Amino acid sequence: MVFDGLLEFIVLNYSGKVVEVGSGSFFKVAIELQKKGFDVTCTDIRDIKAPKGIKFVIDDINSPTLEIYKGSSLIYSIRPPSELFEAIRSLSRKVGADCIIKPLPDEIPENFSLINHKGDFFYLSRF
Secondary structure (H helix, E strand, O other), rough: OOOEEEHHHHHHOOOOEEEEEEOOOOOEEEEEHHHHOOOOEEEEEOOOOOOOOOEEEEOOOOOOOOOOOOOOOOOEEEEEOOOHHHHHHHHHHHHHEEOOOOEEOOOOOOOOOOEEEOEEEEEEEEO
């Protein structure tokens, strides 16, 4: 799978509830995490038809419904628009969950640490 390094890093470092922000119609990581026993919720500002078994909630990261994210060990986002990086990080801090951003190759989120896990690059902020 394209995001094997990211997936393995999450499996090795987190458990329980995780939330993917801005999933759009890309659910491959969420599906694999669910197969590995994670309680996965995906969110997007638009109504998206999620695959069977994947929890999906419409939510605006700029005005998030905190109940969706409370109790999660990790909030992650794959290729979100750069203007949402800080909103995702701020939400993670509010609920006490770590935050992973997998940006487009030419984007670097501020206040995150670069992680290279098995050749897969992403950014982590721990809370």
